[in-house]
Amino acid sequence: MRKIIVGSRQSNLALTQTNWVINELKKAGVENDFEVKKIVTKGDRILDVTLSKVGGKGLFVKEIEQALYDKEIDFAVHSMKDMPAVLPDGLAISAIPIREDHRDALISKNNINFKDLPHGAIVGTSSLRRAAQLLAERPDIQIKWIRGNIETRIRKLQEEDYDAIILAVSGLKRVGLSEDLITEYLDIDVCVPAVGQGALAIECREDDQELHNILAKINDAYTTKTVTAERTYLNLLEGGCQIPIGGFAQLEDDEVILTALVGTPDGKTILKEIVRGIDPVQVGKDAAEKLLGQGAKEIIEQVKEELDK
Numbered sequence: 674m675r676k677i678i679v680g681s682r683q684s685n686l687a688l689t690q691t692n693w694v695i696n697e698l699k700k701a702g703v704e705n706d707f708e709v710k711k712i713v714t715k716g717d718r719i720l721d722v723t724l725s726k727v728g729g730k731g732l733f734v735k736e737i738e739q740a741l742y743d744k745e746i747d748f749a750v751h752s753m754k755d756m757p758a759v760l761p762d763g764l765a766i767s768a769i770p771i772r773e774d775h776r777d778a779l780i781s782k783n784n785i786n787f788k789d790l791p792h793g794a795i796v797g798t799s800s801l802r803r804a805a806q807l808l809a810e811r812p813d814i815q816i817k818w819i820r821g822n823i824e825t826r827i828r829k830l831q832e833e834d835y836d837a838i839i840l841a842v843s844g845l846k847r848v849g850l851s852e853d854l855i856t857e858y859l860d861i862d863v864c865v866p867a868v869g870q871g872a873l874a875i876e877c878r879e880d881d882q883e884l885h886n887i888l889a890k891i892n893d894a895y896t897t898k899t900v901t902a903e904r905t906y907l908n909l910l911e912g913g914c915q916i917p918i919g920g921f922a923q924l925e926d927d928e929v930i931l932t933a934l935v936g937t938p939d940g941k942t943i944l945k946e947i948v949r950g951i952d953p954v955q956v957g958k959d960a961a962e963k964l965l966g967q968g969a970k971e972i973i974e975q976v977k978e979e980l981d982k
């Protein structure tokens with residue numbers, strides 16, 4: 674039986690996600706042997722520059738995709754929200770396992786809720802999406818960039834002058850930190866998460882049919898449907914993770930309900946729509962069309978210009 678080589682970044686989060694997927698495959702009855710091969714990406718080497726300035730998403734996936742092309746590895750597990758909307762030729766998202774918690778969480782120094790943070794409080798995030806939505810609610814707070822992995826950010830909250838930071842619940846849980854650290858879960862009425870947040874993407878060569886059949890065993894239909902709506906919408910906005918775009922879909926019976934958001938980084942303009950429908954692709958298209966009709970393109974172009982400066 675074929676041994677399956679799995680590529681992973683070396684971070685705790687990446688390795689945990691990779692090992693989680695391997696374990697799910699074993700639980701689903703897959704008997705192949707697996708080997709995890711660690712890959713260093715450009716994103717891992719430049720840690721001190723603002724991520725949005727050095728190129729966002731592509732950073733963490735390029736070397737991994739090269740290893741897939743070169744057949745050094747057979748598949749790789751990515752955070753769905755770090756995946757570009759369109760994959761390079763010859764590669765595909767083969768399976769989407771069940772999504773972890775989709776929400777962002779506030780972790781504050783003295784366990785103070787978001788609305789009770791003092792005037793001018795310093796909130797750490799390097800996501801324009803989070804910044805836009807928090808500033809829309811609380812224009813008085815200060816957003817301060819924070820970099821590093823999840824563990825580093827929590828340490829910086831304690832050691833530096835941040836009053837609070839925002840992290841994805843899923844990441845926190847995956848690296849094995851306790852949810853007790855969380856001050857407040859931010860639901861979609863406060864902070865629409867990144868498209869695909871909490872979900873994983875398993876990427877492999879498009880023509881590797883044997884592997885597609887194996888990975889299909891852990892594909893989750895609910896997550897696939899909702900992430901499809903979210904990513905269709907993202908793709909049509911030509912966003913990327915540097916842009917303040919949020920999107921989260923749920924199912925109610927057979928209906929997909931997509932909450933889609935685009936905002937200016939200062940939070941002064943927030944476009945938000947809730948779109949429903951049976952076909953996830955259509956729902957994604959409808960959401961994009963609605964937001965584009967309200968000026969989303971102009972906001973996105975403006976942000977891209979600022980980032981290029």
Ligand SMILES: NCc1[nH]cc(CCC(=O)O)c1CC(=O)O
Binds near residue numbers: 755
């Ligand atoms: N941008 C970094 C990143 N990429 C994936 C996760 C974990 C969340 C997920 O799995 O969607 C995180 C950390 C965070 O946003 O707090």
